[in-house]
Amino acid sequence: MKRYTIFVITENFIGILNRITIIFTRRGINIDALTASESRIEGIHRITIEVTASEDTVIQLVNQIEKIIDVIKAFYHEDEGVVYQEIALYKIPVSKLDGGLEKIIRQHNAKIIAAEPEFVVLELSGHKEQTQELLEILKGYGLLEFARSGRVAVAKRMHTIDSYVK
């Protein structure tokens, strides 16, 4: 079992996400995280799926995803093969803001992106381990809310989706 990032390049077609997730559901495989967005090319979407599984399983998942009629291409990478980032938001009560917290924000390179009379919202982008570390610390500061995005990623190899989109 290992962590893999699956990229899916698809047409923008209603229900495509459903068709993709069904493939995971059938095999009882949990999707760790999923993000979808329009790609650099108009009308083409890219879906990034993070999954923990054996490579054999991932190969079969990718083959079955690629079999979906409106999927243009699907491929997978190990963590080493991608540059990836996640974004996390932390909501902290103003009453807990003190010198200690300021130091923590600085050390972790987090940003205050909103300040309201009763709370502030911190933002940190990075790998899960980094956002998780800050989460554990902030639990001691009366953390009100926490949200983390799925992985957005690009492959390290010099290869673009244009070759699949003719």
Next chain:
Amino acid sequence: MKDLMIRGADIVVKTLIEENAEIIFGYPGGAIMPVYDALYDYHDRIKHVLTRHEQGAIHAAQGYARVSGKVGVCLATSGPGATNLITGLADALIDSTPLVCITGQVAAHLLGTDAFQETDILGMSMPSTKWNIQVRRAEDIAPAIAKAFFIARSGRPGPVLIDITKNAQTDFGEFNYVPCLGFRSYQTKIEINKTDVERAAAVIDAAERPYVLFGQGVVLGKAEAEFKAFLDKTGIPAASTLLGSGALPQDHPNFVGKLGMHGNYAPNMLTNQCDVLIAVGMRFDDRVTGDVKRYAKQAKIIHLELDPAEISKTVKCHHSILGDCKDSLALLTEAVSQKSHKEWMERFRELEREENAAVVQHDITPTKVGLTMGEVIHQVNQYKADDAVLVTDVGQHQMIAWRYFNYKKSRTQVTSGGLGTMGFALPAALGAQMFDFSRQVVCVVGDGGIQMTIQELGTIMQTKAPVKIILLNNNYLGMVRQWQQMFFDKRYSFTELDNPDFVKISEAYGIKSQKVTDRADLNEAIEDMLIHDGPYFLEVVVEKEDNVFPMIATGCSVEEVRLS
């Protein structure tokens, strides 16, 4: 401009005609009524068969598609009409049968509001279709249907569903039919990799005990001639899967039998003794492989397959040739050397003689008083036409009929293989017969399965389709009972049936019927049935507790195939 505009419902029918659909199997209802109204005007150009249940319609479309090689077309209304198609969709997907199913849907403005007979058929059919789409505007109908036909019949065939809202059927739109020839996200033609062919050829040439397994891919790829040429040149023994039967005539010298749980003895045993295993258009179903951890471990496996997702899915292959087997077989035949494998072939014949003595003799020339399913099929072989189609349901009779039916032509095998759908046979036989009334269609069915779709006798009555129905009646859900006997200590939990008088039922539908209980009457009854002009119902009362052998029990290896 308005003159060029026609009703969406007319677009549906005109597009079906453009796609060369000759026949629709269906059932009307509120949300599909505009299309039925349009059909009224085109009844001279496209036939419609009114089944008695939507499940009957889709299985009939499957039977039609399997025998004709064309796309089966099915029409149903929204809600329950649509959900009744689901079993057929799942069946067609797992058995790669090309279907276009059109369902009506509530008007677009009512979608998502729990309107009368509204159901999310798009969501529900997603895991059981190759592709599906909802159309909400009249002008989108023709492109959607054109694309649906293309997807259903190309690549690895499969079922497609188009859900058309009622407003799209009643609104006017431009009829802009253009055939679909392909699109960027869907590759249908795979160029055969020559290096793969050369590598596989070298492995085959070096083999001492090569062995070919063939499946329905040979039929779907229309590669019967190429397959035969490959066998003729290489002299390799070949065994068929359930759905591959008929792709090679059984009297071909290389044919060694049938694979799997209730297949023949030699083909299963020798899977674990060959040195090279060549799989052509088959997918290593668990009913073929038994325990995969003990399946052909000694062999180099070569897989000729169209669907990349099938490569190494359940059985790891060493060499794969991706693409249409019509192309890959031709190239492979060119690349391999002429050979014969007399000694190796003799091994198959030896084990075949063992099976004959231990099983076949008992089945086809029984000494017991009760009739066996095997002798019934054996007698059918004596009188049937070479191109007779065998349609079976699911269970003991299916395995026995498959084992003993003498397949001589391609597209003569119609059964629910992957899904194992009881109730499939009667409507599928109707559909197969609707393709060609002059063809013999023999429907073999059990007393359990026939009662799941027995209402389709009404469709047979109305269409006068000359289907020959053989009911093998043992008053049991026989296959489940066999398992209860073998693996559940004979605890016959809910498998015995109190049955109605089937002959009376069939006669009530105006179908000529006969019941046979004595061996002495069997031959004549079968002959009478096959020469009868019109549908015929023959009930044969068979031995109550007979078992199907050989058998590979669940979890066992192919070499643990049992003869008793």
